[in-house]
Amino acid sequence: MSDETTSPPKAPVSPAGRPVWQRLSIVWIVPLAALVVVLAIAWRNYADRGPLIEIGFENASGVRAGTTELRYRDVKVGLVEEVGFAQGLGQVLVKVRLDQAVAPYVDGDASFWVVRPQVTTQGVSGLDTVLSGVFIEGLWDNEPGPAAARFDGLADPPLERLGTPGLRLTLRASGGAALTENAPILYRGIEVGRIGKPVISDEGSTAEAEAVIYAPHDRLINSATRFWDASGFSFSFGPGGAAVDFSSLASLVSGGITFDTMLSGGSPTEPGARFTVFEEESAARASIFSGNEGEALTLSVIFDENITGLSTGAPVELNGLRIGEVEALNGMVDEARFGDGNVRLAVTLAIRPGRLGLDGENGTDNALDFLSERVAEGLRARLATASILTGGLKVELIEVPNAPEAQITQTEGAPPVLPATDSEISDVSATAEGVFERINALPVEEVMAQAITLMQNANTLIASDDTRAVPGNVNALLTEAQALPARLDTTLAELETLIAQINEQALAARVSSLLDDAAEAARSVGSATEGVPQLIDRLDTVAARAGEVELDVLASDLSALLASADRLIGQDDTRALPGQLNATLGELALVLEELRAGGVVDNAVAALDSARSAADTFAEAGGDLPGLIAEARGVLARANTTLEGYQAQGGVGRDARAALREVEAAAKAVASLARAIERNPNSLIRGR
Amino acid sequence: MDLPEGVNTARGQGLVGCTRCTRPSPAGTARCPRCGSRLQSRDAMSLQKVWAWWLVGLGCYIPANLYPMLETRTLVSTQSDTIVGGAVDLARHGNWGVATIILIASVLIPVGKFVVLAGLAIGVRHGPQISEAWRHRLYEVVEYIGRWSMIDVFVVAILSALVQLQALATITPGRASLFFALSVIFTMLSAQSFDSRLIWDSAESARPARKPKERIA
Numbered sequence: 001m002s003d004e005t006t007s008p009p010k011a012p013v014s015p016a017g018r019p020v021w022q023r024l025s026i027v028w029i030v031p032l033a034a035l036v037v038v039l040a041i042a043w044r045n046y047a048d049r050g051p052l053i054e055i056g057f058e059n060a061s062g063v064r065a066g067t068t069e070l071r072y073r074d075v076k077v078g079l080v081e082e083v084g085f086a087q088g089l090g091q092v093l094v095k096v097r098l099d100q101a102v103a104p105y106v107d108g109d110a111s112f113w114v115v116r117p118q119v120t121t122q123g124v125s126g127l128d129t130v131l132s133g134v135f136i137e138g139l140w141d142n143e144p145g146p147a148a149a150r151f152d153g154l155a156d157p158p159l160e161r162l163g164t165p166g167l168r169l170t171l172r173a174s175g176g177a178a179l180t181e182n183a184p185i186l187y188r189g190i191e192v193g194r195i196g197k198p199v200i201s202d203e204g205s206t207a208e209a210e211a212v213i214y215a216p217h218d219r220l221i222n223s224a225t226r227f228w229d230a231s232g233f234s235f236s237f238g239p240g241g242a243a244v245d246f247s248s249l250a251s252l253v254s255g256g257i258t259f260d261t262m263l264s265g266g267s268p269t270e271p272g273a274r275f276t277v278f279e280e281e282s283a284a285r286a287s288i289f290s291g292n293e294g295e296a297l298t299l300s301v302i303f304d305e306n307i308t309g310l311s312t313g314a315p316v317e318l319n320g321l322r323i324g325e326v327e328a329l330n331g332m333v334d335e336a337r338f339g340d341g342n343v344r345l346a347v348t349l350a351i352r353p354g355r356l357g358l359d360g361e362n363g364t365d366n367a368l369d370f371l372s373e374r375v376a377e378g379l380r381a382r383l384a385t386a387s388i389l390t391g392g393l394k395v396e397l398i399e400v401p402n403a404p405e406a407q408i409t410q411t412e413g414a415p416p417v418l419p420a421t422d423s424e425i426s427d428v429s430a431t432a433e434g435v436f437e438r439i440n441a442l443p444v445e446e447v448m449a450q451a452i453t454l455m456q457n458a459n460t461l462i463a464s465d466d467t468r469a470v471p472g473n474v475n476a477l478l479t480e481a482q483a484l485p486a487r488l489d490t491t492l493a494e495l496e497t498l499i500a501q502i503n504e505q506a507l508a509a510r511v512s513s514l515l516d517d518a519a520e521a522a523r524s525v526g527s528a529t530e531g532v533p534q535l536i537d538r539l540d541t542v543a544a545r546a547g548e549v550e551l552d553v554l555a556s557d558l559s560a561l562l563a564s565a566d567r568l569i570g571q572d573d574t575r576a577l578p579g580q581l582n583a584t585l586g587e588l589a590l591v592l593e594e595l596r597a598g599g600v601v602d603n604a605v606a607a608l609d610s611a612r613s614a615a616d617t618f619a620e621a622g623g624d625l626p627g628l629i630a631e632a633r634g635v636l637a638r639a640n641t642t643l644e645g646y647q648a649q650g651g652v653g654r655d656a657r658a659a660l661r662e663v664e665a666a667a668k669a670v671a672s673l674a675r676a677i678e679r680n681p682n683s684l685i686r687g688r
Numbered sequence: 689m690d691l692p693e694g695v696n697t698a699r700g701q702g703l704v705g706c707t708r709c710t711r712p713s714p715a716g717t718a719r720c721p722r723c724g725s726r727l728q729s730r731d732a733m734s735l736q737k738v739w740a741w742w743l744v745g746l747g748c749y750i751p752a753n754l755y756p757m758l759e760t761r762t763l764v765s766t767q768s769d770t771i772v773g774g775a776v777d778l779a780r781h782g783n784w785g786v787a788t789i790i791l792i793a794s795v796l797i798p799v800g801k802f803v804v805l806a807g808l809a810i811g812v813r814h815g816p817q818i819s820e821a822w823r824h825r826l827y828e829v830v831e832y833i834g835r836w837s838m839i840d841v842f843v844v845a846i847l848s849a850l851v852q853l854q855a856l857a858t859i860t861p862g863r864a865s866l867f868f869a870l871s872v873i874f875t876m877l878s879a880q881s882f883d884s885r886l887i888w889d890s891a892e893s894a895r896p897a898r899k900p901k902e903r904i905a
Contacts, residue, residue, distance in 0.1 A: 025733035
């Protein structure tokens with residue numbers, strides 16, 4: 001390139017041996033600084049690196065190494081570093097690098113679950129994970145604890161949401177109550193808790209679910225609280241119209257339970273307490289009064305017979321005292337155990353120790369001990385009829401004398417088994433059958449037929465012309481009785497004529513003394529007969545009433561009438577009257593004997609015949625009256641009058657008959673003599 | 689490339705050229721009489737600077753390729769791609785053209801720069817394998833083309849500025865973009881630090897004894 005000759009003058013160069021730092025460019029600081037920065041970052045990263053934890057999951061759907069985050073309260077606190085399998089491929093192991101800041105809090109209590117989008121009847125949750133991919137949510141308390149490296153992930157989110165502590169309970173479904181996962185627990189329509197995943201209880205008879213009541217509503221729960229199923233709806237149709245009733249649309253669709261504290265003064269509830277969820281509010285309310293306090297002793301009984309009629313909730317009775325109820329019914333086929341392939345009835349009983357007076361700390365144990373002792377003495381369970389009408393059954397615990405040896409058998413993981421004996425259903429039904437047969441054998445038809453006949457007879461009697469004619473006859477009779485004085489007048493007029501003739505034939509002297517007696521008798525009769533017009537008036541009234549067939553009034557009137565008649569007849573004068581009349585008539589007969597010889601006798605006889613016929617008419621009428629009364633009595637009796645009324649009327653009838661007979665006699669006497677003789681003194685006085 | 693015989697360097701003529709206004713001055717002149725910049729016949733620290741920048745640039749280039757360049761969040765997915773990964777992805781989807789451009793701009797050019805710079809620096813110290821004219825041309829190409837590597841960074845910057853549709857789609861620059869930009873900057877500085885006159889010195893000293901060079905060193 002260049003020759004030595006043309007070589008330029010020596011360029012000034014630095015003297016050799018300069019210090020190293022002077023020979024180095026300042027630019028070297030840049031890579032050094034970069035190196036320092038890199039080292040610093042690397043060291044910081046390493047120093048800040050949190051611990052690696054392992055979480056075991058059933059599957060790792062959506063979890064990706066390096067992408068999926070671990071979140072706490074929706075803040076990223078870690079990252080999935082590796083997804084692999086646990087030994088034996090039983091689980092998916094997700095290794096998560098925790099942030100240093102939260103690492104101390106992630107202790108043994110921490111729980112993890114994968115948040116995925118979920119569409120349930122409760123709503124849509126985790127929608128953001130559709131876009132961002134799933135993430136692992138962690139939950140731990142605020143207290144630092146000893147570190148743990150291995151966790152088991154939950155399949156479902158835990159009940160306690162972040163920042164919402166609450167009271168954990170165990171709910172047990174009874175009857176048809178349904179426990180739906182994640183369903184709300186409502187109180188006065190407000191959600192105060194959630195139901196967890198229901199599982200079948202250990203003994204397999206009911207469903208149980210964890211539930212949580214969020215604070216501060218947990219103080220609403222105490223031992224007197226009752227839960228019931230608020231889902232579904234009821235439809236009622238009544239005079240007020242149709243009504244559909246349901247708690248809320250959400251609980252209608254998704255289920256839900258609600259609760260109420262039915263009594264004041266319940267004791268506070270411990271976490272994990274067990275509550276029964278009833279099918280409906282009424283059952284829940286009923287349970288509060290059934291001494292349902294305390295934990296129930298669960299027993300099972302295996303009945304050889306499989307008989308319909310037993311249902312859950314049926315009573316369990318010990319010597320007639322209800323000590324519990326049937327909790328579940330299951331069929332059971334266990335050829336190895338029983339030696340045949342028959343279906344047996346396995347009944348789960350819930351015995352309330354409180355009902356045995358054994359409540360308290362170890363109520364169930366005490367109750368079991370008590371029952372074990374009793375079983376050794378012969379206590380057995382049997383099915384018995386609870387209701388003849390419905391055929392419902394109950395479980396009875398009774399002591400069977402000379403029972404074969406047996407005891408309560410206890411098996412791990414299953415309720416103790418109470419020995420059973422033959423049920424008593426057939427006896428009861430036979431008795432019931434006997435009762436029904438007897439009822440059947442009663443001559444109901446005959447009785448009815450007789451009653452009908454009786455009523456028909458009464459009807460016929462009342463409707464018959466004869467009966468209807470009775471009032472008319474009575475009327476006619478009374479008319480004749482009224483006409484009687486007129487006829488007596490005529491008769492007496494004839495008698496007067498006769499006596500005038502007698503006077504003329506100078507028989508006056510004998511007749512005079514005779515007539516003095518007669519006059520006296522007539523005076524007596526006069527005073528005696530003062531009541532007679534009144535009596536006839538009454539009869540008239542009676543007859544008028546009888547015309548209207550008011551038999552009761554008639555009866556009372558008759559009663560009064562007859563009382564009057566009785567009074568009349570009871571007078572001494574009246575009683576003396578027949579005797580005197582007889583005497584008078586005897587003498588009169590003698591007079592007439594003599595008169596007959598005088599030729600006037602025929603007239604007198606005719607006159608007396610007329611009088612007798614008139615009296616006979618009266619007598620006839622009087623004879624009819626007892627018949628009438630008898631008929632009236634019959635009618636009245638069959639028209640269901642009281643016995644007292646019957647007797648009273650009977651008395652009336654007897655009195656009436658007797659009275660009328662006496663009236664008849666009196667009337668006869670009056671007809672034949674009295675009026676005439678009453679007038680006679682006048683003629684005698686004038687004629688003589 | 690053939691060089692005409694008897695090419696003299698300024699230094700060979702006892703002169704020193706001003707690197708800014710190119711005016712030659714007699715050797716030993718401290719400052720350029722025309723523009724007043726400092727005159728130095730050869731930058732004694734040139735190779736040190738080249739190597740220093742080169743090392744930092746290479747150091748930055750490694751994370752630039754390991755970390756994602758772009759993070760694309762759309763409604764349904766989040767995608768983050770490294771430079772090569774993105775290019776491979778594009779090629780797999782049939783966008784050979786775009787993939788090629790990316791590969792050339794982001795891989796071929798930077799890597800080529802590192803190789804060429806390293807080669808030039810080594811060539812100055814040790815015996816050059818290729819002629820001075822070729823090396824000079826390579827140097828010019830490297831210096832010229834180096835800035836175009838920034839095209840990747842610009843694309844990322846523009847995209848992340850434009851595509852900000854919140855939840856629908858968002859593009860954010862990945863960590864690699866920063867390292868890539870740094871790498872480009874450092875390699876440019878490295879290229880600039882190279883005193884191209886050294887190329888010719890070695891050519892000049894190749895034939896005679898390497899006296900001047902020993903002096904320089």
